[in-house]
Amino acid sequence: MDNRKKEEFAELSKALGHPNRLEIIKILVKLPSDSQCMVGNIVDKLPISQSTVSQHLKILKEAGWIEGKIDGPSVCYCLREGVFNQFTKLLQELQGNYSDINLCKRKN
Amino acid sequence: MDNRKKEEFAELSKALGHPNRLEIIKILVKLPSDSQCMVGNIVDKLPISQSTVSQHLKILKEAGWIEGKIDGPSVCYCLREGVFNQFTKLLQELQGNYSDINLCKRKN
């Protein structure tokens, strides 16, 4: 895993590393395919303010988890295509051919 | 995904969200099964001080990624058994039955 990938993976992981952002991802995953994913909908489902949600969305967008589509006066957010695959692949690459053989023998 | 799992997943992700910590995980994964994984070995491979490495190890340990075994005057760190499986499962649970159908139709 080269440096670029390491940075990419670290940023994706870091973005995932907050309960409210995980919740946002969960909301987007669970959306029926024909429904809207406006910011307001997300704000309604989280116990934090609109501006804070907007910040979290920015972090998720910059990390590559989501995309925003302007739709009239509002913005529709959605998961970026293939991002789960991307993340899973990076995780597997980190894991390599690791097996439990590598574990320290535990005596304590 | 209940709240407990969300916190657990967020902490694991957050711990992974730093290049130096990713590097530490990579070092532990790559270790030959019969070699030592002393802190000093890790310090030698990273461009940061011993105290900072120790902090990163603490974060990884508290998140559940690694374990430390005391071995004489030194400490041997290793991946916690099954942690990659745990993380992968949580990721899959987040992803649920998500498919690209949910993506916003992109026009912009």
Place this chain on the structure above:
DNA sequence: TGCTATAATCGTCAATAGACGATAAATGAT
């Protein structure tokens, strides 16, 4: 042209993170 709705950005603040050197604690060797 205003007016409303929506979301992003700004400014602020407290808390956390990430780095360092110095020190402390624990073990093993002399």
Place this chain on the structure above:
DNA sequence: ATCATTTATCGTCTATTGACGATTATAGCA
């Protein structure tokens, strides 16, 4: 008992994060 080695912790510092309310920007409507 002293000393060297190894690692954790402490104290400090700066930068970043996560939260908020207020403001700004943009689009659609009256």
